[in-house]
Amino acid sequence: MKRLNDTRVALITGGVVIVLAAVIGAWMAPPALEADERDSATFTGTRLVGTLPAQWRVIWTEDPAHEATLSWTTAGLPDSSVVYYDTEARGGELAMYRHKAEAATGRYTDKDWKLHYNHALLTDLKPATTYWFVMVSDGRLSREFHFVTAPEGDAEFKLLYGGDSRSDRGGRQTMNRRMRALLEEDPEILALVHGGDYVSDGDDMDDWVEWLTDHELTVTSDGRMLPLVPARGNHEADGEQYDEIFNTPGDKGGNFYATTIGDEFLLINLNTNISHGGNQADFLETVLRDNKGARWQLANYHRPAYPAVKKPGSALEHWVPLFEKYDLDVALESDGHTLKRTCAIRGGKPDATGVVYVGEGGLGVKQRTPDDERWYFEGGVTASTLHVQKLTVKKDSLLIESITDEGAVKDTWTGKPRKR
Ligand SMILES: [Fe+2]
Structure with a gap:
C-alpha cells in the first residue's frame, strides 16, 4: 500500500x-510563424502581451553594409531589451550568440495603447553577411530571425520599392504577402525602399498598430526579414510616431539621408513634408556632387515631380534641376495611388538623356485612375493596379520591374550606366 x-x-x-x-x-x-495562420484572412500577428517582442522590423539608413536597427514593440515597458545576434544560426540558444546589443526603449506618443518601442542599433556588421538574431525583453523571446547586410564594393543586388500602404488593410496584407513571396523566390532581394504614407493618420496609434502587425507578413517562412528604408509621406506629416517607429531616419525634423550600397549605388531619401529648398536642397546637391562617380543614382520621396494623378509637388521646382544637373538615373515617387513610369525627361521635355520617374504608390491603398494623357507618359506606362517595383542592380544595367498584387510583371524598364 x-x-x-x-x-x-x-x-x-x-x-x-x-x-x-x-x-x-x-x-x-x-511565437510560432506558421504560414497557415499568416495566410488566413483572420491574421492577427504576434499578440501584444507583457514584454513579448512583437511587430518586429529591421531598419536601414545610411550604411546598411555595417549597420542596422532592429526594432520591436512591447506592451509593457521592459527593464531590459537586448538583441542577441551572430553570423551563424543558434536556434534561440541565447548563450550561444557571440554578440548582443542593448535596445533603447520608450513609450510611443499615444494616450490609449500605452505601447513601447525597442530599438537596438547593430554596428560593425560585416557586409553581405547573414545575421541571425533573437529579440529579448525581460526574458521574453522572439523566435530566431535573420537578415542579410548590404554588400560593399562593386556589387550586384536587388531591392523592392513601394509606397502608400495605408487605408486598405486587405490590400496591404495582400501586398505584404506578395513581397514575402518575392523574397522567398529571390533571395538576392535585400530590402524594401518605402516611399511614405504607411498609414492614413500618422498621429493615430490604431493605424500604426495595424501597419506594424501587417509588416510581420513580410517575414519569410524561415524567418528572413526584409529591412526597410523609410521616407516620410504626407499622412505621416510631422508626427512623432514616424520617428518612434523607424528610430528617426536622418536627423529629427528633417528625416532626409542618403543610403549607399557598395561603391556604385546611391539612394537619396528625401522628405516632401518640409521645405524642399534650403538645407534639404543643399544636402541633395552635396550628396550628388560628392557621389558623382557612383554608377547608379536614385532618389526616393513621396510627392511626385511628375505625377500621374495630382499636380506636381515642390520637387519639380527645387529638386528636378539638381537631378538633371547631376544626371540622376531614376526618381522613385509615390502618393498618386496608381502605377506609373514616365519617359526620360530633361528640361520639361522628353529627352533620352533625362531622368525617369517611377512608382506612385501601390502597397495596398485603393488605386486611382491615372491621367495617361500627360505628355510624359508617351513612351512610359500607367495602370490602375496594386504593385511593387523590383530593382535589379547590375554592373551593366538597372532593371525595374513593376509587379502586381497577383505577381504579374506589368512593366519593365532597363537603364544603362551613364557617363557623368
Ligand atoms: Fe500621399
Missing part, C-alpha cells in the same frame, strides 16, 4: 513538473 502511495505521489509530482515545464516553455518559447 505504501509503495502504491509512493507511486501515486511520484506520478502526481511528475505530472505537476510536466505541466509546469509546459507552462514555462510556452511562456518562454518564441
Whole structure:
C-alpha cells in the first residue's frame, strides 16, 4: 500500500513538473510563424502581451553594409531589451550568440495603447553577411530571425520599392504577402525602399498598430526579414510616431539621408513634408556632387515631380534641376495611388538623356485612375493596379520591374550606366 502511495505521489509530482515545464516553455518559447495562420484572412500577428517582442522590423539608413536597427514593440515597458545576434544560426540558444546589443526603449506618443518601442542599433556588421538574431525583453523571446547586410564594393543586388500602404488593410496584407513571396523566390532581394504614407493618420496609434502587425507578413517562412528604408509621406506629416517607429531616419525634423550600397549605388531619401529648398536642397546637391562617380543614382520621396494623378509637388521646382544637373538615373515617387513610369525627361521635355520617374504608390491603398494623357507618359506606362517595383542592380544595367498584387510583371524598364 505504501509503495502504491509512493507511486501515486511520484506520478502526481511528475505530472505537476510536466505541466509546469509546459507552462514555462510556452511562456518562454518564441511565437510560432506558421504560414497557415499568416495566410488566413483572420491574421492577427504576434499578440501584444507583457514584454513579448512583437511587430518586429529591421531598419536601414545610411550604411546598411555595417549597420542596422532592429526594432520591436512591447506592451509593457521592459527593464531590459537586448538583441542577441551572430553570423551563424543558434536556434534561440541565447548563450550561444557571440554578440548582443542593448535596445533603447520608450513609450510611443499615444494616450490609449500605452505601447513601447525597442530599438537596438547593430554596428560593425560585416557586409553581405547573414545575421541571425533573437529579440529579448525581460526574458521574453522572439523566435530566431535573420537578415542579410548590404554588400560593399562593386556589387550586384536587388531591392523592392513601394509606397502608400495605408487605408486598405486587405490590400496591404495582400501586398505584404506578395513581397514575402518575392523574397522567398529571390533571395538576392535585400530590402524594401518605402516611399511614405504607411498609414492614413500618422498621429493615430490604431493605424500604426495595424501597419506594424501587417509588416510581420513580410517575414519569410524561415524567418528572413526584409529591412526597410523609410521616407516620410504626407499622412505621416510631422508626427512623432514616424520617428518612434523607424528610430528617426536622418536627423529629427528633417528625416532626409542618403543610403549607399557598395561603391556604385546611391539612394537619396528625401522628405516632401518640409521645405524642399534650403538645407534639404543643399544636402541633395552635396550628396550628388560628392557621389558623382557612383554608377547608379536614385532618389526616393513621396510627392511626385511628375505625377500621374495630382499636380506636381515642390520637387519639380527645387529638386528636378539638381537631378538633371547631376544626371540622376531614376526618381522613385509615390502618393498618386496608381502605377506609373514616365519617359526620360530633361528640361520639361522628353529627352533620352533625362531622368525617369517611377512608382506612385501601390502597397495596398485603393488605386486611382491615372491621367495617361500627360505628355510624359508617351513612351512610359500607367495602370490602375496594386504593385511593387523590383530593382535589379547590375554592373551593366538597372532593371525595374513593376509587379502586381497577383505577381504579374506589368512593366519593365532597363537603364544603362551613364557617363557623368
Ligand atoms: Fe500621399
